[in-house]
Amino acid sequence: MKQTNSYALLNGTITQKEKVSILPNDRGFLYGDGIYETIRVHHGKPFLWQWHMNRLTAGAETINLKIPLTPLVLLEKTKRLIELNKSNNCIVRLTITRGPGERGYDYTGNETPTLLVTTHEIPAMEKNSISLSITNIRVATGDILTTIKSNNKLGAVMAKQFAKAQNTDDGLMLNSDGNITETSSANIFCINDGILRTPPIYDGLLPGVTRRLTLGLASSIGLIVKEESITPKKLEQANAIFVTSAATGIRNVEKIEDTIFPKNQLVNQLQKAYDEELSKLTISSAISTGS
Numbered sequence: 001m002k003q004t005n006s007y008a009l010l011n012g013t014i015t016q017k018e019k020v021s022i023l024p025n026d027r028g029f030l031y032g033d034g035i036y037e038t039i040r041v042h043h044g045k046p047f048l049w050q051w052h053m054n055r056l057t058a059g060a061e062t063i064n065l066k067i068p069l070t071p072l073v074l075l076e077k078t079k080r081l082i083e084l085n086k087s088n089n090c091i092v093r094l095t096i097t098r099g100p101g102e103r104g105y106d107y108t109g110n111e112t113p114t115l116l117v118t119t120h121e122i123p124a125m126e127k128n129s130i131s132l133s134i135t136n137i138r139v140a141t142g143d144i145l146t147t148i149k150s151n152n153k154l155g156a157v158m159a160k161q162f163a164k165a166q167n168t169d170d171g172l173m174l175n176s177d178g179n180i181t182e183t184s185s186a187n188i189f190c191i192n193d194g195i196l197r198t199p200p201i202y203d204g205l206l207p208g209v210t211r212r213l214t215l216g217l218a219s220s221i222g223l224i225v226k227e228e229s230i231t232p233k234k235l236e237q238a239n240a241i242f243v244t245s246a247a248t249g250i251r252n253v254e255k256i257e258d259t260i261f262p263k264n265q266l267v268n269q270l271q272k273a274y275d276e277e278l279s280k281l282t283i284s285s286a287i288s289t290g291s
């Protein structure tokens with residue numbers, strides 16, 4: 001069954017994607033005034049739906065944005081879209097902007113938000129392991145903006161381009177204290193002597209849903225888990241490194257700049273545990289997980 005992705009959900013109505021239009025004064029377009037989620041779909045079911053909804057709701061509250069549909073209606077309509085697009089295994093992108101408004105940063109609070117849901121192919125993963133470079137992108141330690149999955153993504157766009165220019169797969173960003181935060185689109189972890197470390201949210205990163213799942217999986221396979229700041233030097237000395245995201249799951253890192261990291265059994269174990277979680281997915285488990 002060929003995935004079509006030809007339909008989209010716009011403001012509660014499923015419509016042909018090519019007929020979707022966004023108004024020129026939509027604040028999402030003008031100012032990146034909006035939030036989004038990227039959700040993995042497996043066998044027609046959105047994975048970790050409730051955790052994505054929790055983050056979406058938290059982001060909406062922080063920027064004072066009204067989510068136009070209840071999570072249950074949104075889930076029903078998203079499932080219908082997945083069916084229509086024949087996209088049983090795909091990525092769902094859910095975007096909510098503040099909608100059309102006056103020119104200028106100020107908003108009245110009476111705007112009607114724009115809600116767009118689309119389906120996409122899962123990114124092709126030709127390689128088992130990826131390479132990273134350390135970019136010149138810096139975020140402020142403790143900046144609340146990094147914790148919201150917002151439509152302001154210039155730092156990530158630049159980090160990705162930086163990585164591409166270095167012939168690497170992705171780029172790491174640092175904070176104003178010089179500690180590692182995340183890549184352009186994934187959270188980072190390192191393993192050393194049976195201890196799994198990942199930077200704390202306060203260091204300036206997105207609270208990834210896959211990060212959260214991975215922390216739980218790591219404890220269940222007997223790893224000691226620590227959320228603590230990681231310097232580039234500490235990263236270089238790690239036994240193993242991997243990154244996590246909803247779109248690509250758990251991915252091993254084989255190289256950062258000139259340092260090579262050998263394959264590590266613990267990363268394989270975590271990938272296996274992640275795949276098991278994905279494969280036992282049912283809608284009821286997806287809804288209840290993480291509540």
Ligand code: PLP
Binds near residue numbers: 184210246
């Ligand atoms: N960090 C950044 C900057 C991201 O853009 C993403 C996902 O796109 C992640 C981390 C991983 O988050 P999640 O596991 O929720 O996909």
